[in-house]
Amino acid sequence: MTDISTNTVSTLATAITCDVIAIEALTPSISKVILSPQQPAAYHAGQYLQLLLSAEDKRPFSIASIAQHNQLELHIGTPAGDNWSGAALAHIQQQHRAGLQVMVEVGLGVAQLRLNSQRPIILLAGGTGFSYVYAIAQALSEAKTSQPVYLYWGVRQQDALYYQPQLQHWAGQADNFHYIPVVQQPTAGWQGRTGLVHEAVLADIAALEDYDIYIAGPFAMAGVAREAFAQQGAVREHMFADAFAYI
Template sequence: MTIIACTIDAIEPLTPTVNRVLLTPTTPISYQSGQYLQLCLTAEDKRPFSIASHAGSKQIELHIGASVADNFSSQALAHLQQLFAAKQPVLAEIGLGEAQLRTDSDRPLILLAGGTGFSYIYSIAQTLAKQQVNRPVFAYWGLRDQDALYHHPQMQQWASSNEHFTFIPVIQNPTTNWQGRTGLVHQAVLDDFASLAGYDIYIAGPFAMAGVVRDAFVEHGAERENMFCDAFAYI
């Protein structure tokens, strides 16, 4: 995989603990919706992040956590901030992974994300919206708290403008004014579908979550060959 230099166009907060990073490759590069890149902090230290922008976008969007409890992400963000302040590019490997959107399928889709895994399904959802697909799409996003629902308006807009697109945020620790779904995001899917047979399922989130979801969904009828998640290669 070729390492590409990218200008850092912006680093801006989406929530108190998540930042949007906008990059522009200095060399034309192609990738597919649902793939990821690796930021090269050093020649040996490469950190993967899902690409949130859709395939064909010249600018790459990332969603990177800034929590002090998450050294993996916060150290990468600090590296980017240092380069941004110095007006220096960041090196990245772009277009990695095997869990990209399968555009040759006509099966209905379930997109499931936990936390900043949302960037993965956001990329896929944007592509589906641009293609104006007429197969059903159900996008589930699980979060601990509702104030972490960045890009919520965009997802709601797509849902309201496309009868085939359904967006379901699921909050673990809701406040009293939350009127949406609560609990674990994969349980919401299990509650909504009598069987997961016949669906293409795209999953992103922590490794521990991905393993639980994979096992629960297969038991609920999902076909393993139609479940896509890069974490499956490591668990």
């Protein structure tokens, strides 16, 4: 398994300078960052960028926004003891405070939305893997596609469902968009699904042959989901995740 704490993903992408527009807490341990690129930033929904802490130290983050928005939205989780993302966020905060820009490489990865496919879609997110599926869901909405979309978002505690109102709103507006939050360790009062998020998919959809499946989250989740989905009929070529390159 590749260690992303010393990330050395090689890339031919051009480095782009970005102004830091905003840093906002989504939860006590997840921050939203908005960057404004000073040069054109070309990417597809579902791709990621690398934040350059130095020429050698590049850290990948899914791009939560879509290219039409002209700004780059990131969701950075900084759980206690995780210096990989904590150092990335600290770098952005430091540059912002000093009135300096950050450098990123955009348009990376192979797990972007396949818009030419008509198959129904499962979007599987674990934790901040939501950033990736959020971009894909926005692109599908913009393209006014009609195939069913099932967005499963698994979190440990329900307060980590930081875009819940917006997703519920979408689900109420579009007949083909379905939102299924899954809480692993619910507290009293949670009335939705519980357990591991990929197990909710397995319970709901008996045959996965027909689906395109997009996956982002902890590497362990991506690996377990890929194998379990394949056993339930999913076609490996129709499952997409940049995490697969790391496991």
